[in-house]
Amino acid sequence: MKKFINALLPTSSNAFKRVELLFDEKIIKISADEIACEDSCEIIDLNxxxxxxxxxxxxSHILSDNDSEAKLIGKYSQEAIKGGWTTIAEMSFRSKKPVFTLDDMKHFAALVEENSYIDMALWGNVNINDYPYHAEAAQILWAKGVVGIALYSPSPNPALQEMSFSEIMDLFMDIYESDTAFSFQGYDTESDSQYTFDSQREAIKKLLRRMQENPIHIPRVSAFETVEFINSISKRSDISFSLAMADMMELFDNTVNPAGYETDLKGYSAELYELLRTNKIYMITNNSTDNSDKYGELYKGxxxxxxxYSYTWILSELWKSRKIPLAHCLRMISENPAKRLGIYPQKGCLEAGSDADFVIFDPQGSTEFKLPDGSTKKLSGNIKAVYLRGTEVFNGKKIAKPSGSFVTRTNNPKRRHNKTTWI
Structure with a gap:
């Protein structure tokens, strides 16, 4: 048992409240008053x-076709835990072993338990070569706790046979009653020969005509017209999207896009700032992967x-420098992703019963941030420590041994069944 004292907890306003927090692997109690605990309880003063x-x-898109899976999970999760990212869902689109079956899911879970410094969830895939049993296999994965089924068109992976739009739409109909969540990365391959902002938007429109009520997530949107379109129909369709951290860094730091994405967001900086300020952007993600061009613009990361640095960058550049409310910032990189994955409130919040995943942040400190182009930037604030399920795993300098766990979906992300899954 451990207890934080003199901790500043953010509220829904711009204010903070000084609290004590009692926890072991999960949060037990949060109070502005003194919390009684046993003599053996460890007291940690956050000052x-x-x-x-x-x-x-x-x-994330960690697993690759050219390196060991264990090495990649260790490499990425070390960087993640030092940056305060305690939970990541892997959406592999280049792995030699797509997630088609329960054995594939168990294989990934074992990799996480043995090699990861963070907790990890998993997106599943569809094996269209297994027709007519592909839909049933996807349903088994969903029932066992994958956070969604990832669809790609075109496919970036020879091990993942490309599905036509007719096959995708038939899949939606086959599993309509299951509430299964999907993601879609791609463009309208039937009318365009390459990815463009317009061809991505047309593909989204085509899918929504057949989507019925299943949740669907678009992993990366880099065009303002697509942002506006999805926001305009999000009350009628259970759809969400992510803005890329790289696009945000380019937009607000005026630097070369760290991921090399094509984007038109810089032409709409004032409009995008207003969306951020008014809580109209649902999620910001890292899209972590290697930056190989051989997979094309659509699959860069x-x-x-x-x-x-990305968590600290959000706090430094959006909250402190540009006065985006802290509550909005935390929703975009913690609460809302957890809700969309169906792992809230286990993850993504500070409430009694939630996992004791904490970032101890000093707003008066600073962090030296080196961009891929070699330039440096000083960020305001620094991460003093990171806790994963109640254990300090990063003390600001060193990380502990791998202690990550495989996380399965605990809630239904469908908006009709769970009002906590939407802003």
Whole structure:
């Protein structure tokens, strides 16, 4: 049993409240008054540091076709835990072993338990070669706790046969009653020969005509017109999207895009700032992967080293510098991703009963941030410590041994069944 004292907890306003927090692997109690605990309870004085939830990333793309899975999970999760990202959902689109079966799911779970420094969840895949049993196999994965079924068009992976839009739409109909959540990365391959902002938007429109009520998530949107379109229909369709951390860094730091994405967001900086300020952006993700161009523009991602700085960057550049409310910032990188994955309130919040995943943040400190182009930037604030399920795993300098766990979905992310899954 441990107890934090003199911790500053953020509220829904811009204010903080000084609290004590009692926890073991889970949060037991939070109170502005003194919390009684046993003599054996370890007292940890935060001396007025901010107590924040561990960040949740709805999708990384860690597993590759050219390196060992254990090595990759260790490499990325080390950077993640140093940056306060305590939970990440893997959405592998280049792995030699797509997640088609329960054995594939168990294989990934074992990799996490043996090698990861963070907790990890998993997106499943569809094996269209297994027709007509592909839909049933996807349903088994969903029933056993994957956070969603990832769809790609075109497929970036020879091990993942590309599904036509007709096959995707038939899949939606086959499992309509299951409430299964999906993600879609791609463009309208039937009318365009390459990815463009317009062809991505047309693909989304085509899917929504057949989606019925199942939740669907778009992992990366880099065009303002697509942002506006999804926001305009999100009350009628259970759809969410992510803005990329790399796009945010380019937009607000005026630097070369760290992931090399094509984006038109810089032309709409004032409009996008207003959406951020008014809580109209649902999620920001790292999209961590190697930055190989061989998979094309659609499947680029953020280099793993930036995981160490992205949480601090959000707090420094959006909250402190540009006065985006702290509550909005935390929703975009913790609460909302956890809700969309169906792992809230186990993850993504500071409440009694939630996992004791904490980031201890000093707003008066500073962090030297080195961009991939070699330039450096000083960020306001620094991460003093990170806790994973009640254990300090990063003390600001060193990380503990791997202690990550495989996380399965505990709630239904469908908006109709669970009002906590939407802003």
């Amino acid at each position: 007025g540091a901010m107590l924040l939830p561990g960040a949740v990333d709805a999708h 953020l280099p793993p080293g930036l995981l160490r």
